[in-house]
Structure formats: structure tokens, C-alpha cells
Amino acid sequence: MYFKVDPSNGLPIYLQIIQQVKTSIAMGRLQVDEALPSVRQLAIDLAVNPNTVARAYLELEHEGIIFKRPGQGTFVSSQGVEMSKKERVKIYQEHLEKSLVEGIHLGLEVETMERVFKQSLDRIISARVSAQNRE
Numbered sequence: 001m002y003f004k005v006d007p008s009n010g011l012p013i014y015l016q017i018i019q020q021v022k023t024s025i026a027m028g029r030l031q032v033d034e035a036l037p038s039v040r041q042l043a044i045d046l047a048v049n050p051n052t053v054a055r056a057y058l059e060l061e062h063e064g065i066i067f068k069r070p071g072q073g074t075f076v077s078s079q080g081v082e083m084s085k086k087e088r089v090k091i092y093q094e095h096l097e098k099s100l101v102e103g104i105h106l107g108l109e110v111e112t113m114e115r116v117f118k119q120s121l122d123r124i125i126s127a128r129v130s131a132q133n134r135e
Contacts, residue, residue: 003017003020003021003024003042003045003046004020004046005017005046005048013046013048013052014052014053014055014056014059015056017042017046017052017053017056018056018059018060021036021056021060021065021066022060022065022083022084022087023087023091025065025076025080025081025083025084025087026084026085026087026088026091027088030076031076031081032076032077032078032080032081033075033076034075034076035072035073035074035075036057036066036073036074036075036076038073038074039053039054039057039074057074060080061074063080063083064077064079064080064083065077065079065080065083066080100113103116
């Protein structure tokens with residue numbers, strides 16, 4: 001498991017950790033009942049205060065995304081994986097919004113952006129179907 005924080009990001013480090021755990025679950029890199037690094041180990045890996053990691057884990061636990069097994073560690077909950085479906089939509093929406101803002105900054109009209117989106121989606125779906133048919 002690989003996490004990375006950026007102190008100059010502007011987002012508090014504990015929120016960066018929360019975001020990365022949620023994203024890892026959403027992307028399938030973390031599965032139900034998979035162990036997370038211990039608070040101490042993650043703090044060492046990220047070169048942050050253990051209290052920062054503990055705060056992130058506590059928030060994730062309150063949200064039901066992770067749970068603790070006394071003496072065994074911290075694990076991804078089934079609820080966390082279910083919530084990750086919503087997280088995938090959120091991630092997609094954030095990426096799409098960045099692209100739309102870029103289109104606006106480039107001076108593209110709404111109709112042009114809609115057409116390009118539809119063409120791109122159609123092309124990607126066609127390529128995926130073609131690849132599946134070859135398998």
C-alpha cells in the first residue's frame with residue numbers, strides 16, 4: 001500500500017490520508033478485510049506525526065469505512081467498499097469538471113464540448129466492445 005502526502009498542498013495531511021484511503025478503495029486497490037498499515041508504520045512511511053494518522057483513521061472509522069480488530073490492526077469494512085461506489089462517481093465528476101473548466105478557458109462553446117464528450121465516449125465504448133469480442 002502506497003500513500004503520499006504533500007504538506008504544501010493546502011489540504012490538511014489527515015484529510016489527504018482520508019482521501020487516499022477512500023480513493024484506494026474506490027479504485028479496487030484496497031479490498032474488504034484488507035489490512036491497512038498500522039498508525040505507527042504509516043506515520044513513519046509518510047514522515048508525519050502518528051497523531052495525524054490516528055486522526056485520519058478515527059475519522060474513517062466513524063464513517064464506517066474501516067474498522068479495528070483489537071490486537072490485529074485496522075481493516076477495510078464491507079461498508080467502505082460499498083461507499084467506494086459513490087466515491088468513484090465523485091472522482092469521475094471531479095475529473096470531468098476539470099475538463100469542462102479547461103474547455104471553458106479555451107473558449108469552447110457548450111455544444112462543442114457536448115459533441116466532443118459524446119464522440120469520445122462512443123469511441124471508448126466501441127474500442128472496449130471490440131477488445132472484448134477479440135477475447
